[in-house]
Amino acid sequence: MRHGVILAGGGGTRLWPASRRTNPKQFLSLGTGQSSLLAATAARLAPICSEQLWVVTAADQAPLVQEALPTLPSGRIIAEPAARNTAAALGLAAVHLLHQDPKAVMAAIPSDQHIGNQEEFLRVIDLAFSAAEIHEAIVTVGIVPTRPETGYGYLKVGDGVSGELRHIDAFVEKPDEATAEMYIASGDYLWNGGMFFTTAARLLQEIREHMPETGKGLDAIAAALGTERAQAVCDSLYPTLPKISIDYGVMERISGVMTIGGDFGWNDVGSWPALADYKEADENGNVTLGTVVAHEATGNIVVSDEGTIVALAGVSDLVVVRSGDAVLILPRNRSQDVKTLVDALRAGNLEDFL
Amino acid sequence: MRHGVILAGGGGTRLWPASRRTNPKQFLSLGTGQSSLLAATAARLAPICSEQLWVVTAADQAPLVQEALPTLPSGRIIAEPAARNTAAALGLAAVHLLHQDPKAVMAAIPSDQHIGNQEEFLRVIDLAFSAAEIHEAIVTVGIVPTRPETGYGYLKVGDGVSGELRHIDAFVEKPDEATAEMYIASGDYLWNGGMFFTTAARLLQEIREHMPETGKGLDAIAAALGTERAQAVCDSLYPTLPKISIDYGVMERISGVMTIGGDFGWNDVGSWPALADYKEADENGNVTLGTVVAHEATGNIVVSDEGTIVALAGVSDLVVVRSGDAVLILPRNRSQDVKTLVDALRAGNLEDFL
Numbered sequence: 001m002r003h004g005v006i007l008a009g010g011g012g013t014r015l016w017p018a019s020r021r022t023n024p025k026q027f028l029s030l031g032t033g034q035s036s037l038l039a040a041t042a043a044r045l046a047p048i049c050s051e052q053l054w055v056v057t058a059a060d061q062a063p064l065v066q067e068a069l070p071t072l073p074s075g076r077i078i079a080e081p082a083a084r085n086t087a088a089a090l091g092l093a094a095v096h097l098l099h100q101d102p103k104a105v106m107a108a109i110p111s112d113q114h115i116g117n118q119e120e121f122l123r124v125i126d127l128a129f130s131a132a133e134i135h136e137a138i139v140t141v142g143i144v145p146t147r148p149e150t151g152y153g154y155l156k157v158g159d160g161v162s163g164e165l166r167h168i169d170a171f172v173e174k175p176d177e178a179t180a181e182m183y184i185a186s187g188d189y190l191w192n193g194g195m196f197f198t199t200a201a202r203l204l205q206e207i208r209e210h211m212p213e214t215g216k217g218l219d220a221i222a223a224a225l226g227t228e229r230a231q232a233v234c235d236s237l238y239p240t241l242p243k244i245s246i247d248y249g250v251m252e253r254i255s256g257v258m259t260i261g262g263d264f265g266w267n268d269v270g271s272w273p274a275l276a277d278y279k280e281a282d283e284n285g286n287v288t289l290g291t292v293v294a295h296e297a298t299g300n301i302v303v304s305d306e307g308t309i310v311a312l313a314g315v316s317d318l319v320v321v322r323s324g325d326a327v328l329i330l331p332r333n334r335s336q337d338v339k340t341l342v343d344a345l346r347a348g349n350l351e352d353f354l
Numbered sequence: 355m356r357h358g359v360i361l362a363g364g365g366g367t368r369l370w371p372a373s374r375r376t377n378p379k380q381f382l383s384l385g386t387g388q389s390s391l392l393a394a395t396a397a398r399l400a401p402i403c404s405e406q407l408w409v410v411t412a413a414d415q416a417p418l419v420q421e422a423l424p425t426l427p428s429g430r431i432i433a434e435p436a437a438r439n440t441a442a443a444l445g446l447a448a449v450h451l452l453h454q455d456p457k458a459v460m461a462a463i464p465s466d467q468h469i470g471n472q473e474e475f476l477r478v479i480d481l482a483f484s485a486a487e488i489h490e491a492i493v494t495v496g497i498v499p500t501r502p503e504t505g506y507g508y509l510k511v512g513d514g515v516s517g518e519l520r521h522i523d524a525f526v527e528k529p530d531e532a533t534a535e536m537y538i539a540s541g542d543y544l545w546n547g548g549m550f551f552t553t554a555a556r557l558l559q560e561i562r563e564h565m566p567e568t569g570k571g572l573d574a575i576a577a578a579l580g581t582e583r584a585q586a587v588c589d590s591l592y593p594t595l596p597k598i599s600i601d602y603g604v605m606e607r608i609s610g611v612m613t614i615g616g617d618f619g620w621n622d623v624g625s626w627p628a629l630a631d632y633k634e635a636d637e638n639g640n641v642t643l644g645t646v647v648a649h650e651a652t653g654n655i656v657v658s659d660e661g662t663i664v665a666l667a668g669v670s671d672l673v674v675v676r677s678g679d680a681v682l683i684l685p686r687n688r689s690q691d692v693k694t695l696v697d698a699l700r701a702g703n704l705e706d707f708l
Contacts (some may be wrong), residue, residue: 001445003552017665031595068679083620085645093573103660179599228515291698291704293695293702293704295694295695295698296691297689304681307679308679308680309679309680309681309699309704309707310680310681310683311371311680311682311683311698311699312683312684312685312695313683313685313688313691313692313694313695314684314685314691315672315683315684315685318683319671320679320681320683322676324660325662325663326663326665327658327662327663327664327665327674327676327681328665328666329664329665329666329669329672329674329683330667330669331666331667331668331669332666334667334668337649337650337667337668338667340649340667341649341665341666341667344647344649344665345647345663345665348647348661350645350647353663
């Protein structure tokens with residue numbers, strides 16, 4: 001059966017101050033027109049696997065997940081006792097899926113992305129599920145790149161398998177600018193959007209082979225599942241698993257991974273300027289969320305909380321975000337400085353604002 | 355006896371969003387190191403007339419005055435039933451003073467200014483009181499100008515009377531830039547800081563002569579004072595008085611007004627950039643109030659509420675103010691645009707933010 005596994009355990013400070021430790025990005029609406037990115041992701045997968053939807057999240061975020069997805073049965077929220085990165089998280093999901101359904105096929109989908117074209121997304125997802133079922137392969141959905149982005153990993157695409165399905169030659173790390181431009185020009189690369197499809201059994205088998213420590217821990221957790229020791233075993237073993245991403249731990253080490261290119265208005269909302277990619281600017285080029293009053297101000301990205309206002313005059317190309325007890329201001333082309341400011345807050349004993 | 359009359363009825367939007375309809379400038383601390391400008395003004399006058407201190411304010415601001423000056427007897431708060439500008443307000447104060455003290459000499463002092471040199475201020479104030487007593491004159495304290503400011507009215511100084519006391523040749527309106535420069539170069543002009551000294555009887559006599567309608571109204575209010583009709587008479591008559599400033603209604607129409615130049619670090623905190631005049635900048639030229647984190651940001655004026663933070667990177671020479679439910683951002687040299695934004699809020703049905 002087809003299962004959707006939404007990865008919702010992230011923290012993420014690139015969208016500070018809206019994204020906080022206690023309310024990270026996936027729980028924010030961010031002008032997508034949805035109540036939250038997570039709810040939008042769940043709604044998006046509903047036509048394919050609404051009955052088999054799972055969310056993997058950090059234990060302390062489980063209440064937020066339940067709040068964002070009030071109709072999700074609580075048993076479908078897989079709470080990680082500690083953050084151990086995506087290999088362990090998806091392995092844990094696979095363990096739970098197999099316990100219910102030995103033939104489970106899973107889609108691993110990040111919770112914190114925006115998709116512009118739902119119809120095309122569903123078409124590609126359906127293809128990817130089918131490919132994972134037919135070829136018993138691990139199938140990624142890569143994103144057809146629209147610019148030489150240096151902030152993403154890439155998939156180097158190889159020979160065709162059939163139809164839109166192709167082999168992957170390599171997973172490649174975030175490139176420098178020249179390399180990214182070469183990738184785009186070649187037409188042989190897709191962005192790694194972190195979406196892939198596989199049988200749960202195959203995923204666990206690859207983990208056992210390439211990450212034996214993780215595999216052993218997950219097998220012990222699986223053995224206890226359904227018993228009254230289940231939670232205790234998970235709580236004691238899971239936090240000891242290596243912190244490794246699924247890409248690094250599995251994908252990059254195995255051959256035979258396939259991909260389908262997706263061109264459906266994907267946006268990872270990875271920084272404040274990303275809002276301008278999917279939210280229309282007004283006649284002065286300002287992209288705004290919430291109540292904003294602007295006078296002779298152009299090209300700004302301005303975000304205000306409900307019931308609050310941001311008023312600006314005579315400024316251009318700034319990011320201005322007011323969220324809760326914090327305000328962020330920086331030039332639109334320096335959005336990476338959010339990280340510097342977040343580090344400064346940590347260094348300045350101001351973590352309570354994070 | 356010497357009485358201090360603090361004028362605290364103003365609204366003022368130039369310091370929005372800190373200054374609001376319900377909490378105007380005089381109730382703000384604004385980095386002066388005092389709990390509020392009003393409290394600082396009262397404390398400043400205490401050595402000369404602490405026993406005879408009065409505050410004239412709008413009726414709906416009386417509770418704020420009492421909160422700012424908890425030890426002020428409530429009978430010393432003169433509440434205007436409606437805002438009728440300074441001639442009526444000071445006339446009303448004079449009526450109250452005379453009712454207590456037929457020989458009252460009053461200092462009219464704005465509540466919303468910052469004074470850097472308290473000692474020199476007191477010396478000049480003492481001189482001005484003495485001059486008002488000795489010469490039975492109206493004596494203003496003008497401010498020795500430090501720049502060709504176009505935002506203030508000026509006093510054209512004439513012949514000397516004695517010591518530092520000089521005659522005023524004319525009250526002049528806010529000049530244009532060239533005129534202001536000429537004023538400064540001549541050395542014959544002082545800023546009109548709105549401070550003056552007179553016997554209460556003389557002030558009322560001038561009002562009767564030059565503003566007969568106001569004079570008649572005030573005389574009727576005075577006649578009822580001490581009776582149980584007092585409040586009712588004031589409530590019915592005061593709102594009908596003409597809305598005229600004391601400068602326009604009296605000062606500019608009479609001769610014999612004297613002045614003393616005051617050079618005591620006067621600042622009317624008339625706009626956000628004024629903060630930089632009395633509050634030291636950090637090593638990057640940023641003047642900050644509250645919790646601010648700045649990275650590669652220079653020359654900014656940044657204000658944050660208690661318990662909140664403003665974080666900025668890569669921006670220069672901006673005014674950034676977060677206060678309550680609003681955030682203001684504009685270039686430091688465009689602080690007059692606050693007014694435009696406030697007008698835009700009104701036009702946009704967003705008065706609740708004012």
